[in-house]
Amino acid sequence: MFAYYLELAWRSLRRNKSLTALMIFAVALGIGACMTTLTVVHVLSGDPLPGRGDRVYRVLLDAEPMDSYRKDGNPLDQVTWVDGMNLLRDGKADRQALMTGGNVAVTPPDASLDPFYIGARYSTSDIFSLFGIHFIYGGAWTAKDDASRARVAVITRRLNDKVFGGANSVGRNLRVSDADLRVIGVIDDWDPQPHFHDLDMNTYGDSERLYLPLGTSRDLGLGHSGSTNCYGNGRSSEKELETQSCTWLQYWVELDTAAKRDAYHEYLVNYSRAQHDHGRFERPPNVRLFDVMSWLDYKRVVPGDVKIQAWLAIGFLIVCLVNTVGLMLAKFLRRSGEVGVRRALGATRGEILTQLLTEAGMIGLAGGIGGLVLAILGLWLVRMQPHEYAKLAHLDFTMFLATFALAIASTVVAGLLPALRACRVAPALQLKTQ
Amino acid sequence: MPMDILPILASLRRHKVTAILLILEIALTCAIVCNAVFLIGLRLDRIHTPSGVADNELIMVRMSNIGGRSDVRARTLEDLAALRGIPGVRSAAILAQTPFGYSGTTSSIKLSSDQKLPTISYVSTYFGEGVVNAFGLELVQGRDFSADEYHWLQDLNLGLPGSSPRSVIVTEAVAKRLFPDGNALGKDVYIYDEPSRVIGIVRHLVTSQEWVPGQEDYSMILPMRVSPDAGMGGTYVMRTSPDQRDRVLDAAVAKLKGLDPRRVLTQKSTLEKQRATFFSADRATAGWLIATCAALLVVTALGIVGLGSFWVAQRRRQIGVRRALGARRVDILRYFQTENFLLATFGIVLGMGMAYGISLFLVLQYELPRLPAHYLPMGAVLLWLLGQGAVLSPALRAASVPPVVATRG
Amino acid sequence: MLTMNHLAKVYRTEVVETYALRDFNIDVKEGEFVAVTGPSGSGKTTFLTIAGLLETFTGGEYHLDGMEVSKLDDNARSRIRNEKIGFIFQAFNLIPDLNVFDNVEVPLRYRGMKAAERKQRIMDALERVGLASRAKHYPAELSGGQQQRVAIARALAGSPRLLLADEPTGNLDTQMARGVMELLEEIHREGATIVMVTHDPELAARAQRNVHVIDGQVVDLTEEPRFHSQTSHA
Ligand SMILES: Nc1ncnc2c1ncn2[C@@H]1O[C@H](COP(=O)(O)OP(=O)(O)O)[C@@H](O)[C@H]1O
Ligand SMILES: [Mg+2]
Secondary structure, X not given: OHHHHHHHHHHHHHHOHHHXXXXXXXXXXXXXXXXXXXXXXXXXXXXXXXXXXXXXXXXXXXOOOHHHOOOOOOOOOOEOHHHHHHHHHHOOXXXXXXXXXXXXXXXXXXXXXXXXXEEEEEEOOOHXXXXXXXXXXXXXXXXXXXXHOOOEEEEEHHHHHHHHOOOOOOOOEEEEOOEEEEEEXXXXXXXXXXXXXXXXXXXXXXXXXXXXXXXXXXXXXXXXXXXXXXXXXXXXXXXXXXXXXXXXXXXXXXXXXXXHHHHHHHHHHHHHHHHHHXXXXXXXXXXXXXXXXHHHHXXXXXXXXXXXXXXXXXXXXXXXXXXXXXXXXXHHHHOHHHHHHHHHOOOOHHHHHXXXXXXXXXXXXXXXXXXXXXXXXXXXXXXXXXXXXXXXXXXXXXXXXXXXXXXHHHHHHHHHHHHHHHOOOOOOHHHHHO | OOOOHHHHHHHHHOOHHHHHHHHHHHHHHHHHHHHHHHHHHHHHHHHOOOOOOOOOOEEEEEEEEOOOOOOHHHHHHHHHHHHHOOOOOOEEEEEOOOOOOOOOOEEEEEOOOOOOOOOEEEEEEEEEOOHHHHHOOOEEEEOOOOHHHOEEHHHHHOOOOOOOOOEEEEEHHXXXXXXXXXXXXXXXXXXXXXXXXXXXXEOOOOOOOOOOOOOOOOEEEEOEEOOOOOOOOOEEEEEOOHHHHHHHHHHHXXXXXXXOOOEEXXXXXXXXXXXXXXXXXXXXXXXXXXXXHHHHHHHHHHHHHHHHHHHHHHOHHHHHHHHHOOXXXXXXXXXXXXXXXXXXXHHHHHHHHHHHXXXXXXXXXXXXXXXXXXXXXXXXXXXXXXXXXXXHHHHHHHHOOOHHHHOOO | OEEEEEEEXXXXXOOEEEXXXXXXXXXXXXXXXXXXXXOOOOOHHHHHHHHOOOOOOOEEEEXXXXXXXXXXXXXXXXXXXXXXXXXXXXXXXXXXXXXXXXXXXXXXXXXXXXXXXXXXXXXXXXXXXXXXXXXXXXXXXXXXXXXXXXXXXXXXXXXXXXXXXXXXXXXXXXXXXXXXXXXXXXXXXXXXXXXXXXXXXXXXXXXXEEEEEEOOEEEOOOOOOXXXXXXXXX
């Protein structure tokens, strides 16, 4: 029976070629636009730390003075050196790391290569275990190295390839700025998208290639980049950042259970209160603990533009669907004569409905395939753009399936109303007035 | 209106669902297009933000030293002298910030030292000797800094006594915001909790990094000398004629490398390129909005054509009867045009409500400005024209139905 | 009122030319009631569509009310249809989207008549066909006879001088057919010229004059019918 419906649908679609083309074109265009923008939103709002993101938290403290205080205000995004060091010393979390980023000059041992600048991350030792970063060679530095400001470095696979030709470089020296650092580990390239750990660097795209102890970076006078937010009498001179009232460091912790999370929150409130009593903090305790996804949400990482584009595309798809409903209704109603005869010849209402829905489904399938092609084209266009996230815009399997589901579902929904109306025709009634 | 609308309405009532769908389509299109056109306008305004600087004359080179240096200040002056010697260079300066960059410094300005909340919280601050000349700014009041007003930025950062700026040049926008009813020139304002006198006002100077809408001109210049190794570092900014930019850029890089090979080139660009990159996302968004709007209008127009053709085919016989009963071709044409006009009008009325709703959503969700009312009549006219344009071909087909169809369906 | 001399009508399709009318001659006087009979396919409807200015013809002459019809442009033809001619079709041809009142109003609309006068005429016409109470009904809600009476009311409302009816009773039972015929006779008595195509000998007999059409030509029934080949290959 279904083969018969397919045949009928095929014949009907062929009878009105330009109309069929118009419906498929509209559905394809709507779905193509929708899937292009939704894929971009999907890619940009992905979990950069799968499996760990719900255990890793960003810590915010409110250390600003009272004169600019507003109730319900948000604390600054970063912490001061003093607070970072205090929290680190207490070590109340399962893992914790204090970090910032910078750009450093690297002089390769091979004299034929020119010196170059790369992004570096200055952090305390827990960063690798905290973020679950995988080592190819060697391993991380230790808390002792942090304390002694050891001249050590961890590099990524890509930097290792460039400078050491991909060999196991553990133990070799790398000239960074004016100093020689000993490579103690090589990690796999780690480019979480977005760069949740430091959104001031670049939100998407390549991440840092070189990691070294935070203390070492201070010793070597390596400048940090990203934002520095000073308040009170704080001065953003690079050399004295440790003592100034400036926030310029990110603090991340790992808390394995909800109970630990609550306890840590409690600890932060108590810490703020104690600092208030010391006179360092002026405001009432205002602390935040964001897991990775809520942090990205809070920072509104997905650009508003991208979301507006997606909304526009959804609106466009709705118009395309309304358009298709209208055309399909007109088409089905014009066939009331045929429907009347079929009903007179014994077709049930359900059979007519199935027949018409088959036709709608075929439009949906064709529209879906067209939409998929357009989405691939659209994403290719997005990749041509100079956005930092451009490279990420690829259709993954989920979105591939979603495209088809959307196409068929929307067309069947769009076909349902016309089909329901058209199959209400009473048998043979139409014969009389013909 | 040659054709009375009541019988058309009566006839439409018999095709309620189809008519409602068409009205809905027109309404959605109207609502979306109104908002999208408004957003496109915002983008285009942004892309055309006046910078106040000589956009197509400026080139920039940034070098980063490898490791620390002791004689940076003297070497910087040497660099500048060499750059000024390049043929075609009208001026050369080392500045800490450039317009349309991704980094910058902001400071707050107060009107008195005991004021709690600043009058302006974020003012983009430019450092460097000779900013006004280097950028080609238009000084509308007052004067440029004199040589003895400059201090080294590094000294200020280290808190050395006597290194604070005592004078400042602000944009008209900042002057107006600070002293809405009076002249800012000659007044003292508080920057870093120290008094500075406003000695000059420039027409425009765009901020050196992303701005809050409406605050693109919130900039000021402080008389601070910069060197490549302090704070934000320094960018060599040169002014030349537009057609010589590429040549001068290459010459400048060669010259700097020649003076000291132990440094890495980290930026080499024209301001025009930097500006284009800065607005690339806006351009892409505007492009997307325009393309989607165009597609939306095309789909709606095709929908009207398609549905119109259907209606004509469906009513062939009744058109024939009307013709037999004395309707002229033009009467039939008018019938379909009037019908489309009515449907479009219903759609537009509904669409205006929706446009307002969408605007409200965008305001709440994305902090965009509200849709100005004059976009609504524009959208209405657009959709009326679209409808009339689209219905023309089916209406002409209807008008050419011969009256004999009445006797032979 | 209506004179056709040597009139010809050829339908050209891709492969064949059909002579629907050839050397067709007829003269209908003002105030006459003429019944046109003939076998199916003989050209009766074609004659009526040309007489009613619904179609143009291929050759010969046609004078309507003293005017040479072939010289008229499309708008003038519309005007004449609207003011001088009333049509009644076998298939009623009411507009299904419009109710009875609005259907009768259609020709008056195209005449640009004032609303009050339109209403007066519509109600008068409906009164005459006995359907004043059904003004708000839609065609689908009426019986065949009632629909045809609405069609007659529509033709009457414009007070045409020439009424053309193409098998007006073809879709009706005898009872209803008689009613329609009585209406036409009444209209005729009031001065209208009527040309009616019919298959029903009883109705044809009630007309003043009978015209018989065979193979696109008017024939004298007393003579032996002449045959022509109906089609010729192009
Ligand atoms: N549009 C047309 N195209 C081709 N042939 C036609 C057309 N209309 C009528 N005919 C032919 O003209 C002849 C006369 O038809 P018609 O006037 O309808 O006959 P009647 O009304 O007497 O039954 C028939 O042979 C018919 O097939
Ligand atoms: Mg006939």
